[in-house]
Amino acid sequence: MSMSDHRTAEIIAAHMALSSPAALAWRRVVHGEITAEEAVALLEGDEERELARRVFAAPTQERREALLAALLTALSAAGSEGRGCEVPEPVGRAVRASPSLPGSMSIRSHAASSGETPAYVLDGRLRLVLRPETAVTHAVQVLAFGREPSGRVVRLAFEPVVDSSSGVVILEGTVRDTGLTTGDWELVIVIGHPEALPFSWDVLNSADAPEGVVGYEVVRQRLNVVTTLTMH
């Protein structure tokens, strides 16, 4: 899939969303051609009209100036031309290179013990650094699962940070917030192209994964989650 595939669909959808009778009525409101009340009257029966009135009410000149000032402050704080603003970015990015990940990933964890199975405190932080053997500069996306000895599997809620210049992936968060509970776990981390990733545990482990779609790697790490650490 080229990147424009989903963009094409999104642009068509944007056009459709802006072409509905309600959208056209509210367009007239934001441009001052009719009042919000007149739009509401036109949209009799539209359940969203009261919410829409709040959204589309044209700001007063003073309010618009205040909004502009806030925007400029936000841009200024972020540096020249707004680059570097604290707008959360998705990890999923363009697929721009061959669909294979060069080399295998090594994993480095920051555990509270140096034993064979690292231990983490339930209310502490979990930080995993996944480093490819050679730099990966194309898009990567990450899925993380936790599997208990009983076989129960949970999808872990990580917000991975990907260094696009090297392919290094950092998974970090409070242990509890990831979905892990006390006990032994096997982390199963899937890294690869956004398109190539299996979207569920079942697909990951099924033999009928989409043919011809490769380009992800699975990294496993055992760990133990405890309520408190026992010092020896």
Place this chain on the structure above:
Amino acid sequence: MTRPRVEELEIDAIARALADPQGEAFRRFYCRYEPVVRWAAGCRVLRWPELVPSFEDVMQDVWIHLLRRREPLLGYEPRRGVPFSSFLALVSSRTAWKLAKRRLRHPIEELHDEPDDEAWDFTLDLARTDVLQRLAEHVQALDRRSRRFFHGHYVDGRMIKEVGAELGLSDNASHVFKLRLEKRLVAMAKALLDRGSSGDPHRGKGSLLIAVMIAALVAMFDVAAVSSDGSAGLEDEHE
């Protein structure tokens, strides 16, 4: 989508605005086009009533996103015949859709973002209202399942797995279905645009990017002229 009723700014004025968001040109740009962005973003955010109380925050995010990742706007070319406000509305609408889904913590695999150098040629060609209208008609003529998926996910902004489940698809099948649907739409769009005749040697030369670069250079020259002799660099200002 019919054209927003906006008296368009000249391309050079838009270029000056985008070259320096802290300048007066941007103030004029903002005042002129704020209603366009508000309308386009509002039409998408309205789908999620829980986001309405924080709509102004979403608006600011949309503006920051537009100014920070300016590639869509900088790729704009007046010669393609799409009014700037129409293109801005489409880009703002799509951006608001993405940012709203992000705020609602929809899965990241649904929120692809483009790298900075991603080409927008094809999207600019699509942005003509007549082309989009034809494509919208094609969507309405799709089979029932594809049509429902398109409306559920792309228009209403619901999660892929949620829409897919309603159609009897597994999570993974839903994503595969989405990819295939996108390819069908691209094929439709390419057929409509007759891409075989796309070898335009002048393509890109009239883009807003060039105008912005010129505006930025002019601004730099002005600053240099002022700083070198302590006075304004334009002779007219001494008269």
